[in-house]
Amino acid sequence: MCQDDNKRQFITRITSHRQLTRDIWELRCDLPSGMLSASPGQFVMIEVSPSLQPFLRRPFSIAYRQPAPSGKGEEFAVIYRVVGEGTRRLKSLSPGDEVNIIGPLGRGFTWPRRDDRRPVLIGGGLGVPPLLFLAQRMVASGVVPQFFAGFTRADQAVGLDMLSELGVVPVVATDDGSLGRRGLVTELLPDPPPGDLCVYSCGPLPMLQAVASWCRTGRIPCEVSLENRMACGVGACLGCAWPAAVPESHDRDSRRYVLICKDGPVFAAEEVFAFDR
Amino acid sequence: MTVDVDDEEKTWWRSPLLRTSLAGLTLQNPVLAASGTFGYGIEYGGLVDVTKLGGICTKGVSIDPWPGNRPPRLAETPAGMLNAIGLQNPGAAAFAEDYLSWLAEQTPAVVVNIVGRTIEEYSAVAAFLDRKAGIDALEINISCPNIKKGGLSFGTDPQAAAAVVKAVRRVTSLPLIAKLTPNVTDITQIACAVEAAGADAVSLINTITGMIIDVNRRRPLLANVFGGLSGPAIMPVALRMVWQVYEAVKIPIIGMGGITSAHDALQFIMAGARAVAVGSATFRRPDTMVEVVRGLYDYCREQRTSIAALVGVAHGGAH
Numbered sequence: 187m188c189q190d191d192n193k194r195q196f197i198t199r200i201t202s203h204r205q206l207t208r209d210i211w212e213l214r215c216d217l218p219s220g221m222l223s224a225s226p227g228q229f230v231m232i233e234v235s236p237s238l239q240p241f242l243r244r245p246f247s248i249a250y251r252q253p254a255p256s257g258k259g260e261e262f263a264v265i266y267r268v269v270g271e272g273t274r275r276l277k278s279l280s281p282g283d284e285v286n287i288i289g290p291l292g293r294g295f296t297w298p299r300r301d302d303r304r305p306v307l308i309g310g311g312l313g314v315p316p317l318l319f320l321a322q323r324m325v326a327s328g329v330v331p332q333f334f335a336g337f338t339r340a341d342q343a344v345g346l347d348m349l350s351e352l353g354v355v356p357v358v359a360t361d362d363g364s365l366g367r368r369g370l371v372t373e374l375l376p377d378p379p380p381g382d383l384c385v386y387s388c389g390p391l392p393m394l395q396a397v398a399s400w401c402r403t404g405r406i407p408c409e410v411s412l413e414n415r416m417a418c419g420v421g422a423c424l425g426c427a428w429p430a431a432v433p434e435s436h437d438r439d440s441r442r443y444v445l446i447c448k449d450g451p452v453f454a455a456e457e458v459f460a461f462d463r
Numbered sequence: 464m465t466v467d468v469d470d471e472e473k474t475w476w477r478s479p480l481l482r483t484s485l486a487g488l489t490l491q492n493p494v495l496a497a498s499g500t501f502g503y504g505i506e507y508g509g510l511v512d513v514t515k516l517g518g519i520c521t522k523g524v525s526i527d528p529w530p531g532n533r534p535p536r537l538a539e540t541p542a543g544m545l546n547a548i549g550l551q552n553p554g555a556a557a558f559a560e561d562y563l564s565w566l567a568e569q570t571p572a573v574v575v576n577i578v579g580r581t582i583e584e585y586s587a588v589a590a591f592l593d594r595k596a597g598i599d600a601l602e603i604n605i606s607c608p609n610i611k612k613g614g615l616s617f618g619t620d621p622q623a624a625a626a627v628v629k630a631v632r633r634v635t636s637l638p639l640i641a642k643l644t645p646n647v648t649d650i651t652q653i654a655c656a657v658e659a660a661g662a663d664a665v666s667l668i669n670t671i672t673g674m675i676i677d678v679n680r681r682r683p684l685l686a687n688v689f690g691g692l693s694g695p696a697i698m699p700v701a702l703r704m705v706w707q708v709y710e711a712v713k714i715p716i717i718g719m720g721g722i723t724s725a726h727d728a729l730q731f732i733m734a735g736a737r738a739v740a741v742g743s744a745t746f747r748r749p750d751t752m753v754e755v756v757r758g759l760y761d762y763c764r765e766q767r768t769s770i771a772a773l774v775g776v777a778h779g780g781a782h
């Protein structure tokens with residue numbers, strides 16, 4: 187059994203914590219030196235409360251990395267929406283506070299690639315943050331990706347300032363037309379897809395499925411990042427199982443599920459979405 | 464007991480004060496990883512110093528691969544969680560090939576948790592594992608649904624529970640631990656039945672059946688509808704059952720259910736457990752088990768006692 191032993195538990199310090207929209211926050215923490223291998227698509231499990239309630243850690247994607255303002259080392263960011271008890275607790279933390287995290291976890295996006303396909307990043311809502319980190323890496327390696335971002339409304343848009351800093355000009359859509367085009371971001375994709383693209387996507391499930399079928403029509407590679415409820419985040423509890431699309435492709439144990447935390451959260455679309463053949 | 468204090472300080476996790484024995488095994492300390500919460504051990508590589516544990520109980524292993532339940536399989540509940548994993552595992556052959564050699568190299572005792580849907584399946588997996596090196600004991604998870612009895616758990620019927628233990632006893636000489644389910648009216652009946660059937664120890668408790676409804680979808684949240692409750696929420700129930708079983712049987716007890724600290728573990732030991740297992744708390748804090756070992760060591764040093772001397776003390780009098 188091969189084992190990626192990069193994951194560790196760290197106590198890190200919050201460097202900044204700011205409100206981006208009515209219910210979306212950006213948390214930045216010192217990047218522990220043991221987490222330097224953290225790559226786009228990977229996530230951390232954050233302990234949101236020192237008490238036993240809420241009991242479990244919460245998974246969050248790494249939204250980007252940047253040099254620490256102190257000039258020493260790096261910091262990483264998490265962009266999250268307040269949706270329940272755990273994220274409410276997280277929101278109450280202040281710069282200087284310590285947080286207990288486990289990371290870096292999971293299998294991220296494939297980058298750099300062996301081929302010279304042109305990358306297209308397609309994010310929906312809180313699916314945009316992990317793609318910022320990917321865009322950051324692409325730009326650093328001299329490739330400016332195409333970026334499609336969909337939000338419900340203008341006041342839900344995140345990451346656009348980061349993209350403009352990177353020199354990435356996103357195509358934006360909102361459900362109500364309050365920013366960019368009106369409608370779904372997937373409706374803005376060129377049809378049929380040019381054959382020399384490679385696609386990376388994160389967002390709500392229906393969007394990912396639409397992106398995956400679009401890629402399939404053009405036979406272009408597509409990676410999607412999935413979410414599921416998690417307890418351990420390391421492949422031990424088997425709680426985050428997701429039906430595998432092609433069971434035969436797995437080991438002789440013929441298992442029907444993949445684990446989002448360990449085999450993912452990023453998958454090749456054909457590993458997790460069944461298509462009509 | 465005379466021990467070299469300095470030397471002992473350096474190797475506190477295997478201090479003689481912590482040593483415990485059960486089912487013919489000697490454990491360096493009484494803290495085990497609970498089945499299903501520590502995978503096959505290697506998953507927690509880098510996060511837990513397994514050399515400091517007393518033992519590792521693996522995820523349940525069946526003779527053939529089991530796919531497990533449809534998702535969602537998890538939900539969080541007040542001070543705990545519900546799970547309906549459905550005993551997903553790669554089967555005994557893949558377990559032995561992919562995980563056993565790593566486990567066998569580790570210091571802690573290796574306890575393989577076994578599952579089956581029929582008595583024949585339990586015997587088959589036990590017989591298969593009996594021939595493998597590196598296993599210190601088998602833990603029989605009798606909470607599995609008995610497909611010949613309409614899915615009713617073996618562990619809720621004293622006769623069915625005894626039959627599983629007897630069948631497994633026949634095919635292996637490994638120490639046998641029967642893992643009891645709390646979803647019964649009187650757990651002492653089951654404990655007595657498995658003791659009489661030849662179990663060398665009992666472990667308790669498995670999870671308590673519960674459920675949760677998603678009010679937005681107006682449906683049960685778990686695909687399996689019911690799940691097993693674990694975590695701090697269940698500790699008082701677990702402790703009560705360990706107490707009762709201690710008064711009912713002579714074989715050693717591994718106590719578990721909601722342990723998050725040495726203070727919790729001490730309560731189980733004082734109620735009668737010779738060893739304890741930490742489950743869900745590992746998800747939150749992977750180092751919980753090692754912290755519990757350290758806390759038990761500190762307690763024994765401060766109180767000039769040992770784990771062996773603390774087992775069952777809360778009952779007063781002699782056992």
Ligand SMILES: Cc1cc2nc3c(=O)[nH]c(=O)nc-3n(C[C@H](O)[C@H](O)[C@H](O)COP(=O)(O)OP(=O)(O)OC[C@H]3O[C@@H](n4cnc5c(N)ncnc54)[C@H](O)[C@@H]3O)c2cc1C
Nearest residue numbers: 244245246247265266267269270271272273413414415539
């Ligand atoms: C790999 C991964 C990366 C993620 N990255 C981000 C991110 O960058 N930004 C962001 O805002 N959110 C992200 N999420 C979702 C985030 O984990 C949940 O929004 C959060 O756990 C909600 O916690 P809560 O206590 O506030 O909500 P509650 O609804 O009260 O939580 C109850 C339980 O359900 C779980 N849960 C609820 N929603 C989700 C969900 N969507 N995914 C997984 N578990 C959930 C919680 O962890 C908790 O155990 C990610 C999830 C995963 C699996």
Ligand SMILES: Cc1cc2nc3c(=O)[nH]c(=O)nc-3n(C[C@H](O)[C@H](O)[C@H](O)COP(=O)(O)O)c2cc1C
Nearest residue numbers: 497498499523546604668669693694720721742743
């Ligand atoms: C996700 C999960 C999976 C489990 N799988 C098994 C299993 O395969 N076999 C078993 O005997 N018990 C299993 N259990 C039960 C635990 O070993 C333990 O008895 C129970 O969780 C109570 O301890 P805790 O409150 O410390 O978690 C599982 C528990 C959890 C939370």
Ligand code: FES
Nearest residue numbers: 419421424426447
């Ligand atoms: S969250 Fe435990 S296996 Fe994925």
